[in-house]
Amino acid sequence: MPDFRIKKHPILAIPQRKSIEFTWQGNTYTANEGETIASALFANGIHVFGHHPKDHSPLGIFCANGQCSQCMVIANGSPVKSCMELVQDGMTVLPNDGLPVLPEVEEVPEFKPIHEMDIPVLIIGGGPAGLSAAIELGKAGIRTLLVDDKHRLGGKLVLQTHRFFGSTDAVYAGTRGIDIATRLEKDLSQFPSVEVWLQSTCLGVFSDKKVGILREGGQYTLVRPEVLLVASGAREKFLAFKGNTLPGVYGAGAFQTLVNRDLVRPAEKLFIIGGGNVGLIAGYHALQAGIGVVGLVEAMSECGGYKVHKDKLARMGVPIYTSHTILSANGNEKVESVTIAEVDSQFTPIPGTEKSFECDSVLIAVGLDPVNEFYLKAVDFGLRVYSAGDAEEIAEASAAIFSGKIKGREIARVLGSPVEDIPASWYKTGEILKSKPGRTYYEQLPDLAEGVLPIIHCSQEIPCNPCAGLCPNGLIIVDRKDIRSVPAFIGNNFCCAACERCVAGCPGLAITLVDYSSNPERPTVSIPYEFTRDVISANDIVTVLDTQGTKLGELEVVDVHTIPSSDRTLVVQVVADASIATHIAGIQIQEANITHPMLQYVKHVTDDTIICRCEHVTAGEIRQLIRKGYRDINEIKTVTRAGMGACGAKTCSPLIQRLFKEEGVPYNEVTGPSRRPPFVEVPLGAFAGEKPEEH
């Protein structure tokens, strides 16, 4: 039986888990105890979870985050979101083909009264922002309830295998995201005034100032907080293109969830849409998991993400197509290829530039939208409410950690707790951490070829400073007042001790070390490497590349080692000609042939650009109405059903707004959609106080 599990990973430990069995369409498969149904299906190579009742098109996972409702299956007779529901031993799982049959029930269940509670502070979301806020409130001894819909705290931090950018002092920069989650979780556990509910989904904020929470997957509870902090993070934006609902097209965050949390290999060859940090990092995570990355398109002329992330991907052998867009994902039941094209300055595809690539997955990484429905309702209803992290403003997780900390302290003060004033510098740091990349400078490479030199291939202003703390002699500096400045080596050629801490510790893998001391003509170059050790060893021939991913030559590996502060990053040493030594920035990871275009591009003729995934409403249908003069999204909803589906218009609303923009309608002429609770679908029985049966 094919097994699509990740068996080894350079960063993540592979836990031993109990094997259980479940059936899919009558066949028996193996799953790991404690994994979701979706991951168990992916681990067995099953990607099509059902067919849409409207047009019978195949359905697969999209968000893997309990938001979009695309991954419904029938588990033991009941329709469930396979990305949220854990697989059970002996579970019968069937595809959700058409409308599900509601199971018959003979007995009236026992109802319990709905539990209601008062609490000074309720925090929705236990990611970086919520955790940090909870810690501040815990320090102040304020009774706080933190709810999170996942099985563990940390939010998206637990998906991040890379070292974090940002400020070492303020937000644990230099530490891997997964480890930051564990640290924050541990810090929080010291504070008895904070209660944590996991697997607890916030359903809505009501006009009587109560917040409805489905506790631990079943018990509906109404919480009345004095202050509400919404730290519910973000959801991924969907994108309009032909074939965009084919199984195999999913969000980059979904991909990271499957790979880094659930340790399944959902793809063999994937293509990434979007050159922001999320897309760039997802590409890196794919390579770490042994998945090929065929390419990445970015519509702008430059990637929006950090240059170091882009460079890292480029020099591992991933082609990055800027000023390109996706035209279509192609395939019958799932993605078989992708077609891209170059765009002009108006972002219109240029005929004749189409190319297709074989791939089995397309990752959409075109940005995030705040999960702000709870915040907006709370404001409407006059509840004292704050928001932090991505729920407030989309930025890096490091910024979310810091904004949560500030909000936690602010709330403590509002509640009259005798906590210290918030230093003005906190707000400044908060702003710096949120800032987008700034100027890019030309890389300054030293010309004197002697002694030992760290080469810093980091030439863009980004909020990041771990390197400044790594050099034991303090020779690498980043402006302390503004960590967005680019780092500089302030020593000469004879003061670096060649300890390689900067090489192993730079989150962007953007520092190499060139040692001329034994042979000035043929110096040794130390290169950071974050892949499994067994794929590289001394005497291997590797292709070395510069920051842009240009090949510099094939060289022999002379040594692979770690240093005490490595934390799983390997240091690979090669000997190179002095002429190229300082230019070497990385080692090519994947073979070039995976990135070659197909001989002919795949024309996608079906008009299946879907805007509303839930109700399968196409862009064409909505455009037609906009051209007829429709300006109220609620009227579009009336006529097409767009936004009436299971996700509560979370996925399609931003796309419909974009269609208005594309049709030249200013958005102030458009009436937005009504948003109504519950924001996640919940069985009627839960509201009646029924404890749901175990599946």
Next chain:
Amino acid sequence: MNQTSSTNFDAIVLGAGSIGTPTAYYLAKCGLKVLVLESVPSVGQGSNKRAIGGIRATHSDPAKIALCLRSIEIFSTFKEEFGDDIEWDRCGYAFVAYREKEEQTLKNLLKTQKTFGLNINWLDAATFREVIPDINPDGLLGGTFSPDDGSASPLLTNHAYYTHAEELGVEFHFFEPARSMQVENGKIVSLTTDRNTYTAGIVVNCAGAWASEVGKLAGVDLPVRPDSHEAAITEPVARFLGPMVVDIRPAPGSTNYYFYQHITGQIIFCITPAPNAWGFDTRETSSFLPMVSQRMIEVMPRLKNIRVRRTWRGLYPMTPDGFPIFGWAPGISNFLLGVGLCGQGFMLGPAGGELLARLAMNNLTEQDMTTLKYVSPERSFEGQELLK
């Protein structure tokens, strides 16, 4: 939305909702030049879109019975007449009885309903279960069943009327409520909005929950005030439920509740709040779902697993006696009223629109004369609707 510069119309309809939109259509069909003024951004965005879609002729008074029988004729032939699929489903209505009190109430009502020739019968428990197999049989006494009643989509119906009204040249101005009316010698001579002043032969008040405010613009007091009802819709599932199920037993928080499976497979449900929730507040409450879900699952345990998708509140423009108001406003010769529909605007809309058009054109039928006695603006409002 083709806005002309003309400010003179044969008729101005105030409100593009369940009553106003069909009324505009039928007035235009009589050849009138019609303007519809509406404060919200598009058609049906006031209370129409909040209606759950039930349509029944099985009322207890001759006026509503006659109007709804006609409405059902229109709903059920809409596809043939207009070409639009409004999701009409002749699903029937079933009023369930678990106590002798409700059995008695329903059976008493049945006698009246029968005299009006309605297709409604009392079913004993066993027969009732054949119609609704998933009904809880414990203590079930039976219920009435009227197979000719049904349901449709309020959104699609209203939108279809809107499209066809526009085809007939009706002008719809959204974001443009009437601000004042100039009355001279018992006649509205002009009507002013934030954008313009208009003149019209007649002005029709179809402002639903806001009818009383609109009436005041012409100095007319209308006994209409909104009661806010809460409703919800679920995910779609394969069809398992035929008729609208109505349980008229009062319980804390609600005087009754009702639910049905729409043709799309979704269960839509609603309560009548007790005490009434007077006013314009349509913000969602935390109490509705816990209250209604227990009641529904007790009557139909199978519903416990269906997942709730959305909740909302909508306004019932109530009159003191529970009957609608159709007719000319007292004291104003050209002010026509189609107001106080008491939450039945959607089902009464098509026939109500036709009736208002006949009033406007002064070609009432004999049946209209009977109907209008019950719904006159000048009645005493002291009676009580038996089955709201």
